[in-house]
Amino acid sequence: MYSNSKYSVAILGAGAWGMALANLADANGHEVRLWSRHGSQTLETVLKDVQIVLSAISMTGVRDVAFQVNSFSLSPETIFITATKGLDPQTTCTPSQIWQTIFPNHAVVVLSGPNLSQEIQMQLPAATVVASNISTAAEVVQLVFSSHRFRVYTNPDPLGVELGGTLKNVIAIAAGVCDGLQLGTNAKAALVTRGLTEIIRVGNDWGAKTETFYGLSGLGDLLATCNSPLSRNYQVGYQLAGGKTLREILTNLQGTAEGVNTCQVLIQRAKQQNIAVPITEQVYHLLQGEITPRQALDELMLRDIKPEYNY
Structure with missing residues (x-):
């Protein structure tokens, strides 16, 4: 199967992100089928003889939809791509x-990067990572979505x-607060x-590699999301301020600001694993309505002084 040049791709989720990815695959000549809970096509029809299944649904629906997909027979060579950014509560x-976990014998590929869907729909240049x-499997996905305006790296x-x-997304909420309070560039x-x-500290504890976070899906996505009013998470922080x-x-x-749910789940995990997440903690208290944006800032500025790195 991996030698084919054209693939049948089922996109689950017809939000802005799902549509942007569908348009990229379609522009490359692949057969694209779109499924949405509110659409007319059944999941069974969309999945029939499909080679690639891409999930772009919000976090709350992932487990349920994955179980639904598992109730239909798929080729063992079917590749799954997940383009959802969130954590299961x-x-x-x-x-x-x-x-x-639900498809232990299938290839699963993660697609993530500094990809504001509105900019991709406007055909502005962008890059992403498939891992x-x-x-x-990552190389197949790279070929399906790569174009002169969308550069895809493997990892x-x-x-x-x-x-x-x-x-x-959690840091983007804090960045929105920072801009909303007009605290300046410094x-x-x-x-x-x-x-x-903070992201690297959590990622290392989870088992991820440090260098990955200096790439497009870490630093790249952080810069895009923390600096764009198009980001829903940034908007949450900006409007709270x-x-x-x-x-x-x-x-x-x-659409969904996944950082709101992610923040709650991350606090839960950080407590279990005893990881220091000072920015996430203040965002959490702010989202819970326990403190004001200004108090959140003061808490961060008044923390104990310390070295920048722990060698």
């Missing part, structure tokens, strides 16, 4: 871990690629840099 698992334990560390894209640079340190309530913001937000 029940288990703290990443999306790829959920797909791999898998099975290099041939052998799927967990690191996935965590980079997931954990940065403060924002410090926040994003220390945020990356402007005095809106979380409920108000989420009601009017188009």
Whole structure:
């Protein structure tokens, strides 16, 4: 199967991200089938004889949809791609871990990077990373989505690629607060840099490689999400700083700000593993309505002084 030049690709999730990826595969001449819970096509029809299944659904639906997919017969060579950025509240698992548990004998590929879907839909240039334990599967996915406007790199560390894209959403909320309070460029640079340190600390504990977080799915995605009003997570922070309530913001937000759920799950895991996550902690208290944006900042600035790195 891996020698084919054209593939049948089922995209699960017809939100902005799913549509952007569908358009990229379609532009490369692949047969693209789109499934949405609110669409007319059944999951069974979309999955029939499909070679690649890409999940771009929000975190809350991943486990349920994966079990539904498992009720249909698929070729053992079917490749799964996960493009969801989040953590499962029940288990703290990443999306790829959920797909791999349900489909232990299939190749699972993580797709993540600095990919604001609106910019990709506008055909602006972008790059992303596809990562898998099975290099041939990552290379197939690379071919399916690569174009002159969308550069795709492969990586052998799927967990690191996935965590980079997931954990940065929490830091993006903090970055939105920083801009909303008009704290300046120095403060924002410090926040994003220390945020990356926090992401690496969590990722290393999880078993991911440090160098992955300096790549597109870590630092790259962090820079894009922390600096763009197009980012839903950034918008949550920015609007909280402007005095809106979380409920108000989420009601009017188009799409899902995965960082809100990720923050809660990350706090849970950090406590279990005894990992220091000072920025995440303040974002958590802010989202819970326990402190104001200004108090969150003060807490971070008044922490005990320490070396930048622990050698």
